[in-house]
Amino acid sequence: MTDDLSGIRPGTPRKAAVAAWIGSALEYYDFFIYGSAAALIFPKVFFDKSDPANATLLSLASFGVAYAARPVGAFILGHVGDRFxxxxxxVFTLILMxxxxxxxxxxxxxxxxxxxxxxLLVALRIMQGLSAAGEQASANSMxxxxxPADRRGYFTSFTLNGTQFGQILATLVFIPVAALPEEQLLSWGWRLPFWLSVVVAVTGWIIRRKLEETPAFEAEVAQGTVPRMPLAVLFRGHWTSVLRVVGAALIATVSTIxxxxxxxxxxxxxxxxxxxVMLWVxxxxxxxxxxxxPLWARLSDRIGRKPVFLVGAIGSPIMIFLYLAAINSKSYPLVFLxxxxxxxxxxxxxNGVWPSFYSExxxxRVRLSGMAIGTQFGFAIAGFAVxxxxxxxxxEGWLGLQGWVGVxxxxxxxxxxxxxSALTGRETAHVPTEDLGKHDTRRPVFRAE
Structure with missing residues (x-):
């Protein structure tokens, strides 16, 4: 096993992975409690209760508003992250969220x-979206x-692992809240999970303020090669990769649906x-x-990013059909399985592979902005998929289809x-870190053991 960057400090990859995990868990706890509330609570609290169907549609649309804000945040935060x-x-994204x-x-x-x-709800949801735009891209880049070059997949997967834990935590918090009598639920009960987010700002500052900047970025600073306008460099030389990430990121539709x-x-x-019961599912x-x-990610360090990513991209829509069919069967064991x-x-x-696949x-010079912009445009489409x-x-249906089959x-x-989109990309699992993003990425200098 070899490191392709001599500046990597012992123990730092684990520290960075832990910081990414905890930060993403806290960040996406906030993001996902909104999703649960939009599905279960907000139609009755913030929208016209006399028209339940329209209230639900507007509430779910407000969930998607954050995804519309994320591309804007990606441009701003991507520029700042690659420049400074x-x-x-x-640190900033956690406090804002x-x-x-x-x-x-x-x-x-x-x-x-x-x-x-x-x-006001939509305005604050937009702030959530601006925050989320920079969180994963900065954590993945860091x-x-x-x-180490031969374990990039494994370590970067902790960002998404933290995201999953944040969703678990958000759901666990909502289970006792959802069990409250409706009057208490709609008056004050739903507010409790949101108030708990004050912990995010404090915890995020404590965890991340001591984390060291990356050797790769420090080398750019020392060499004076940090671009003054990262976005100009990005769209001049990496626009095809940005489009590829936009398309690949549509896989997030599976999660929002x-x-x-x-x-x-x-x-x-x-x-x-x-x-x-559905929250427990x-x-x-x-x-x-x-x-x-992390198991899928570690496998990608050995056999490559593309084969593992395609397992998820091809298998997930098949499983979504089966999941929706299980829901309609009303069989709880089948729904769980x-x-x-x-x-x-x-x-x-x-989900485990894209943090490394897109970053690579x-x-x-443009990693954070490229990842942020590419993913957030794709995620915006996924957000409005709801x-x-x-x-x-x-x-009325859609293209002649109605009900869950249409979905x-x-x-x-x-x-x-x-x-x-993934198929059109290069395989980068065995490319040295300093060679990533260059036109010729076919020269592996190591193999994962």
């Missing part, structure tokens, strides 16, 4: 201030650039499954993913784009 360093972005989420918990309801309540739309659909009057699937993600296999195992193949498409799915199950076809189309 990864560490600054990692913690403050905006805490303030959501303080918002008055529609009954108290009318339509202004929904406006971890990859601190990692599973965690938000399917939860709302399963607990709707049309199906009638228990809210608490999410916990079981994400707990399985905690183990599966297929749900765990869908999100916990198959989707984890792509770019050089150090609202699109809600429209598909409406009486499954829609998800499969986006996953097909993801798979094709």
């Amino acid at each position: 360093g990864r560490k600054k972005i990692m 913690g403050v905006s989420t805490f303030l959501i918990g303080c918002l008055p309801s529609r009954d108290q201030i009318g339509g202004l309540a929904a406006v 971890t990859l650039e601190h990692s 599973f965690t938000v739309w399917a939860l709302n659909y399963a607990t709707s009057d049309a199906v009638g499954l228990d809210k608490a 999410s916990i079981a699937a994400n707990t399985t993913a905690l183990a599966a993600i 297929v749900g765990i296999l869908t999100l916990g195992v198959v989707y984890s193949a792509a 498409m770019f050089s150090t 609202a699109t799915a809600a429209g598909i199950v409406s009486p 499954g076809v829609f998800t499969a189309i986006l996953c097909a784009i993801s798979a094709l």
Whole structure:
């Protein structure tokens, strides 16, 4: 086993991975509690209760608003991260997410201030989106650039592992909240998970403020090669990689359909499954993913990123069909089994590999901005997939399809784009870190043991 960067300090890859894991867990706890609330609570608190179907559609659309804000945040935070360093972005994003989420918990309801309540909710959701735009890209860049070349996949996977834990934590918090009597739930109970986010700002500052900047970025600074305008460099020499990441990132549709739309659909009057049980399905699937993600990532260090990513991109839409069919069967054991296999195992193949796969498409000079912009445009489409799915199950349908079958076809189309995008990329698992993002990446100088 060899390191291709002599500046890597002993123990630092683990420190960077832990910082990425904890930060992502806290960051995405905030992000995902909004998803649970948008599916279960917000239609009755912030939107017109006299039209439940429209209220649900607007609530799910507000979930997608953050994904629309993320590309804007990617441009801003990507530029700052490639110009001034990864560490600054990692601290800033956690503080912004913690403050905006805490303030959501303080918002008055529609009954108290009318339509202004929904406006304020959307504004704070946009702040969440701006924060999320820089979190994963900065954490992935930091971890990859601190990692030995032959274990980049493994160490960078901790960012997504933290994301899964954040989702577990968010769901665990919502289970007792969802069990409250409806009057208490809609008045003050739903606010508690959001108020807990004040811990994010404090914990994030403590964890990340002492983390060292990466050897790769420090080398750029020492050599005077840090670009003054990273975005200009990115779009002049790496625009095809940005487009490739946009397409590949559509795989995130599987996660948003599973965690938000399917939860709302399963607990709707049309199906009638228990809210608490469905939340436990999410916990079981994400707990399985905690183990599966690093295993898939380590496999990619050996056999390559593309084969593992394609397992997730091709297998996930098949599993989504089976999961939605299981929900319609109303068999709780079947829902648990297929749900765990869908999100916990198959989707984890792509989810565990993309932090390294996307990062390795770019050089150090534009890595953070390239990853941030590419992923956030793809994630924006995935975020609005929830609202699109809600429209598909409406009486009008979509392309002649209605109900959950239409949602499954829609998800499969986006996953097909993801798979094709990945196929067009180079295999980078065995390329030295200093050679990443260069036109000739075919010269491996090591092999994973």
